[in-house]
């Protein structure tokens with residue numbers, strides 16, 4: 025294919041629709057069109073089908089299959105030259121609907137909310153290749169540009185996996201939110217508990233806050249639209265009931281049952297390698313939380329993303345005799361690298377002001 029294909033996004037005003045629009049325009053050099061009742065610049069579905077080479081469905085989960093069916097009807101066979109993609113959090117129903125068209129078909133599922141970054145670097149992308157011929161090369165270029173860690177699946181396996189990876193995780197955290205709402209109230213609420221936090225509590229509270237901050241329709245549909253979820257919720261409730269019953273019963277027998285089932289059997293089922301890896305991952309997150317808790321910190325953007333830029337920045341601290349206790353970098357949606365540098369609490373605030381002034385005066389970076 026000589027020039028980049030025209031991309032048509034169905035759901036162009038939504039969170040992922042907007043992210044995909046920027047991605048396809050900036051990273052794939054494509055013209056991007058959209059259709060969405062909430063997008064004033066959007067086209068009618070008929071015009072979108074007529075003018076696009078690739079259609080990307082990014083609409084609410086509960087509406088996706090019906091929306092695709094509607095596009096199959098509107099396209100009326102013209103789609104045989106097109107590639108149809110969806111980014112829905114469940115895969116079986118949307119992919120089955122796309123297969124009812126004559127288009128080539130790939131189901132995708134980014135395992136993240138639309139990131140602040142311009143690509144999916146460091147994130148997982150599930151790829152269900154269903155019907156692919158002429159578009160295979162372009163799909164490879166798309167996956168390379170997305171920079172995600174791609175994992176291949178068929179739609180049914182995807183939905184079974186997501187009943188565990190998403191529905192179970194969301195359900196257990198929403199249950200925690202409910203318990204906190206009732207039981208933490210007399211202890212000062214979450215605010216009253218936080219000074220007593222463990223790293224586990226801090227991480228779990230962050231997950232609860234994340235779920236409650238994002239689009240509620242997604243969390244609802246992940247529970248209600250995947251046929252594999254009820255069985256997983258039964259199993260989750262069953263495990264919790266078993267634990268609750270043992271604790272209510274108390275005594276040696278209940279304790280030994282607890283140790284065997286919840287600790288020893290689960291430990292064996294996880295396996296030594298998974299325990300080692302998971303425990304190490306937890307420790308790394310613990311270090312990160314400790315670094316982020318440092319009250320003395322500076323964030324700096326280095327405009328010259330080139331070898332030696334960081335050394336020049338660090339030289340300012342060396343000159344002023346300041347020891348760093350942590351350094352982390354992150355990339356903004358615009359691609360800017362920001363360094364967050366932490367210092368011991370004993371480091372005088374005036375000294376940090378002086379560091380900031382020198383960094384800016386010498387044109388090394390911008391203090392944020």
Ligand SMILES: NC(=O)c1ccc[n+]([C@@H]2O[C@H](COP(=O)([O-])OP(=O)(O)OC[C@H]3O[C@@H](n4cnc5c(N)ncnc54)[C@H](O)[C@@H]3O)[C@@H](O)[C@H]2O)c1
Pocket residue numbers: 034035036037038039040041059060061062081082083084085087088091111112113114133134135136137138238239242
């Ligand atoms: N946001 C996430 O965290 C996330 C992560 C991975 C995958 N996804 C998937 O992305 C898809 C979109 O999610 P979102 O977060 O962008 O939701 P959203 O609610 O922000 O956007 C959906 C958009 O679809 C539009 N829409 C509804 N019906 C339409 C139709 N018939 N034609 C055109 N537009 C229509 C709505 O007006 C809205 O602007 C979902 O399938 C979701 O599962 C979302």
Ligand SMILES: O=C(O)C(=O)C[C@]1(C(=O)O)C=C[C@@H](O)C=C1
Pocket residue numbers: 112113134135136137189190234238242
């Ligand atoms: O908060 C995030 O960034 C997410 O990972 C969101 C999350 C999830 O919780 O699993 C939610 C829905 C999407 O299908 C993908 C990922």
